[in-house]
Amino acid sequence: MAQTSSLHLTCLCGSISEPGSLLSDQETPVYAEMCHCATCRYTTGALSVPFSPLKSSPSATTLNKLQAYASSDIATRYFCPTCGCSCVFYTAPRDQWYFMSGAIEYNPDIKAPAESRNNIFKVMRHAHILDTKDGGLAPFLLQLGDRSVPTWAGIPPPMSASQDSYDLPHEKILSMLGASSKSPTRPPQEDSYLTARCHCGGVNLLIKRANHAHGDRSRCNYPPDPTKYSTYLCACRSCRLSTGVSLYPWTLVNAENVFNGKTLTSTDGPARITFGFEASNPDANPGLSLKHYWSSHDTCRSFCGKCGAAISYWCAQRPDELDITVGILRSDDGSLARKWLGWTWGECSFSEGSTDMELYEAWTRAPGLIKEAVPAYLNS
Ligand SMILES: [Zn+2]
Ligand SMILES: [Zn+2]
Ligand SMILES: [Zn+2]
Known part of the structure; x- marks a missing residue:
């Protein structure tokens, strides 16, 4: 346990830095609620978004540096316009400010042991689970550490209410996972496209269904089903601080299969998206509100310049992926888009970068949990 005064609230480019003492909790691990709603997903690119409450508003300096996006009449999200990190969330009905838990770190001048760096926040409630249709990541994150985490179909009551109450039993959430396995909607045809669209609609991509050749060694291929793209979670610091979310979900797609959804009606058919070094050219990707942040000389992270949603990651070492x-992603079978994506259950890159080890450890138990709950799910 450490005092939150040794933490700061930040983003990948470092433009944002608020003192940890602004957090409502004064000791680590700090309280967090994890939201699974569609708006959180579409404004961050994550599947589940942890928020930690603040005592009061961030400073005017910080709010001026951030770009505001009103995601509804009652909620405003603030992201860093340089690196795209989702940082702050404000909800008017409760007059409550939050910072994205994944963007909370130790002050750079503090040498905290790994045990402390890996346990900065802890998720105490899950919210809006029914929004996912398939349970999303919630079925895998019901037991965190030695705690059984209360789960809510929609919005939970205020934080001052009993923290033990819930309205969606865990059995129901596990059955959502099973239901999506038993009655999958029709599998996509070879020439069909999956829509990828941020909350504001400024970025609208079309991803052609995977069609990997047998034995294809590209990282995009999901060998158990070559019509799907390989999909995984990442806990690295760079993903975390460019999104505000720990345990970040990515699907690996062949770049040639990604098209500009806004050119669909043009006579030439949809145009391929330009990624990498040429993407910053003003003529690249007409009509899309993509912004780019180079987190190293050969690594480009792209996000929506209007709503802040993280969109893609590209690096020069593997330019075709x-x-x-x-x-x-907007798949009709649910937030995990299992018709299109092949999940590597329980796997997570760079787990040492996690700031909530309970989440990571729960995810590593996913294969066993699935096997027990729905045996057919593993191979589907
Ligand atoms: Zn930033
Ligand atoms: Zn939400
Ligand atoms: Zn957007």
Whole structure:
């Protein structure tokens, strides 16, 4: 346990820095609620978004640096216009400010042990689970550490209410996972496209269904089913601080299969998306509100310049592959888009970068949990 005064609230480019003492909790791990709603998914690209409450508003300096996006009449989200990190969330009915838990770190001048760095926040409630249709990541995150986490179909009561109450039993959530396995909607045809669209609609992509050749060694291929793209979670610091979310979901897509959804009606058919070094050219990707942040000389993270949703990751070492954020996908079978994506259950890159080890450890138990709950799910 540490005092929150040794933390700061930040973003990948470092433009944002608020003192940890602004958090409502004064000791680590700090309280967090994890939201699974569609708006959170479409404004971050994540599947589940942890928020930590603040004592009061961030400073005017910080709010002026951030770009505001009103995601509804009653909620405003603030993201860093340089690196795209979702940082702050404000909800008017409760007059409550939150910081994205994934963007909370130790002050750079503090040498905290790994045990502390990996346990900065802890998720105490899950919200809006029914919004996912398939349970999303919630079925895998019901037991965190030694706690059984209360789960809510929609919005939970205020934080001052009993923290033990819930309205959606865990059995129901596990059965959502099973139901989506037993009655999948029709599988996509070879020439069909999956829409990837941020909340504001400024970024609208079309991803052609995977069709990997047998034995294809590309990282995009999901060998158990070559009509799907390989999909995984990442806990690295760079993903975390460019999104505000720990345990970040990516699907690996062949770049040649990603098209500009806004050119669909043109006579030439949809245009391929330009990623990488040429993407910053003003003529690239007409009609899309894509912005780019180079987190290293050869790594480009792209996000929506209007609503802040993270969209993609590209690096020069594998220029023909593109990581697309799972949270912006619009598959009719649910938030995990299992008709299109092949999930590597329980796997997570760079787990040492996690700031909530309970989440990571719960996710590593996913294969066993699935096997027990719905045996057919593993191979589907
Ligand atoms: Zn930033
Ligand atoms: Zn939400
Ligand atoms: Zn947008």
